[in-house]
Amino acid sequence: MILPRAPNAYTRSPLDRVSSKRDDAAFVAARLADPTSLFVPVWQAKSLLRGVAAGAPEAVLLTLEAAVALGVETLPHALLGLWGDRAVFALDLSTETDPLPALAGFGDVSFTDLRQVAGLLPPAEASVLAHARGLMHWRTRHRFCGACGAVCEPRSAGNVMVCIGCGAQHFPRTDPAVIMLVTCRAGGEERGLLAHSHRFPLVKMYSTLAGFVEPGESLEEAVAREVYEEVGVRVRDVRYHSSQPWPFPSSIMLGFYAEADDPTLTVDPEELKDAQWFTRAQMRDFESLGLRLPRVDSIARRLIEDWLEAGP
Structure with a gap:
């Protein structure tokens, strides 16, 4: 069995999510007014960073003063948790055409896709930025009730949306996806299966297979189905490795290894x-x-590297 040698990216959050405090209006209000509180800005699914051009990115968290100047009370925001004794809120600036002029006091900063720099960020910062990005993505896409179509309003410190029409509660959505490195010993030397997807921006990038879990399906069944659908290979001995939040936009990646006896491939050209x-x-x-x-920063890379480490 191959065990993870190190934590995956976005899995080392320093936050206490204090879920029991989210409905305590006095607690949340006090933290929103606390000058030590921090705010994680998100703009059109991008995170605020400095040092990107120099190859030394670091997260930029706003002070209460800066958040108030941006209009925190009128912008979507949500309590992420406590970092030590300091409250941390996500703050969505996506309705602004360009928020950078209002952030000039923070130096040479830019809004950047977190995936471009996550491998260079301290693990705690990457986890917090990913948390903020994922939650704000969900908030922007649940402004209206999926049951009756009425407007939804934030509750529970921004972590729940409640319909003002029918009262339905909508919670943040995370879509489970399996991702797997299939191996085969047929013919002697063990080999791993990698594929090039139509979705990959880099023409020459090969990665592990992956796919979303369907209703009424176990994770192991999802692994077997996805592998067979994409490459026509039957697998056995599906073994769990690790998981990784992947809020790009809203998935949780569940990593597995699986073995194949017959290496014959029948590639689905649509996939x-x-x-x-x-x-x-x-x-x-x-x-x-x-x-x-x-x-x-991907669990696909971790699956590959841990497999390489486990063999000659």
Whole structure:
């Protein structure tokens, strides 16, 4: 069994989410007025960072004074939790055309896609920024009730949306997705299965297979179904590895290994451009093949690296 050698990206949050305090109006109001509180700005699904151009990114968290100047009371916001003794709120600036002029006092900052820099950020900062991004994405897409169509209003410190028409409560949504490295020993040397998806921005990037869990389906069944649908391979011995929040926009990735006895591939052209079996030696020197492995902050990369570490 291959165990994770290190935590996945976005899984080392320093926050106490204080869910029992979210409905305490006095507690939330006091924290919103506390000058030590911090605010995590999100603008059009991007995070506020400095040092990106220099290759040394760091998260920029706003003070209460800056949040008030931006109009925190009229903007979507939500309590994320406590970082030590300091409250941390997400603050969505997406309705602003360009919020950067109002943030000039913070130096050379920019709103950047978190995935571009997550591998360079301290793990705690990356986790907090991902939390804010995911929650604000959900908030912007649940302004109206899915049951009756009426307007929804935030409750529970911004972590629940309640319909003013029918009273239905809407909670943040996380979509479970399985992601798996399939291996095969047929023919002698063990090989791993990687594929190139139509969704990959890099033409030469190969990654593990993945797919969403369907209603009424176990995680192991989802692994077997997705592998067979995408490459026509039957798998066995599905083994859990680790999980990773992936709020891009709203998934939780559940990582697995699985074994195949027959390596014959029948690639679904609508799902994938290509799929191939690679030896450990090939993956360790992937660039010599003119190919790239998935990004370093992804659980796909962790599955591959832990498999490489487990073999000769």
